[in-house]
Amino acid sequence: MKTSIAILMLLSVVCHAQDSTTNYTQKYVWRALILTPGITHEVRLGPKITFVPTLQLGGGFVASGTRAGTLPGNSSGFYSSYYLNVVASAEGRYYYNIAKRLQQGKSINANSANYLSIGAISESAPFTEQYLSSIELARPDNDVGLRALWGLQRTYRRNFYLNLAAGVGVSTRGTGFAGSIQLGYTLPTRKR
Numbered sequence: 001m002k003t004s005i006a007i008l009m010l011l012s013v014v015c016h017a018q019d020s021t022t023n024y025t026q027k028y029v030w031r032a033l034i035l036t037p038g039i040t041h042e043v044r045l046g047p048k049i050t051f052v053p054t055l056q057l058g059g060g061f062v063a064s065g066t067r068a069g070t071l072p073g074n075s076s077g078f079y080s081s082y083y084l085n086v087v088a089s090a091e092g093r094y095y096y097n098i099a100k101r102l103q104q105g106k107s108i109n110a111n112s113a114n115y116l117s118i119g120a121i122s123e124s125a126p127f128t129e130q131y132l133s134s135i136e137l138a139r140p141d142n143d144v145g146l147r148a149l150w151g152l153q154r155t156y157r158r159n160f161y162l163n164l165a166a167g168v169g170v171s172t173r174g175t176g177f178a179g180s181i182q183l184g185y186t187l188p189t190r191k192r
Contacts, residue, residue, distance in 0.1 A: 023047050024098040026189070029110045031161050033184040042111060048095045050111060058087035058123060083126035091119025110155035110186045117149045145171025147178040159186040
């Protein structure tokens, strides 16, 4: 908790230290996600700061191998299942190199730049699951967490969207690595 408060305080200092005369980020950007179907909406809060809520379909694959004699009936084998759930997240992003990219003549279309973010994520319990064996494997329940990420976001020609992010997170399941890979399509909007 102390770490979260310290990060939020640092973010507020960075927000006030920005040049408020130039808006480097777009006013809003809508994206349709393909890899994990969903939608995201990015809204400008400041010259280099945006707010990004996302709603998408998530899921996972759970697998387990066993040795002979460890299960009833003295069986052995590989057991698996998969599930689908809903994932909602919201984060604040600070684009630290967007002005430099503009000065170098690189595209900042649809906020194409590197960023630091702090946000919250919530995952529902699976609304559908399929057991590919006679054994029920552990699956996640509802989960809520916070995460701090470093990310790289680009919108390429024909509005192809790529976002890679990695960092740390803390949730009801524990503390550890947090990250995401998003592929999608940036919906056309009017320029700044």
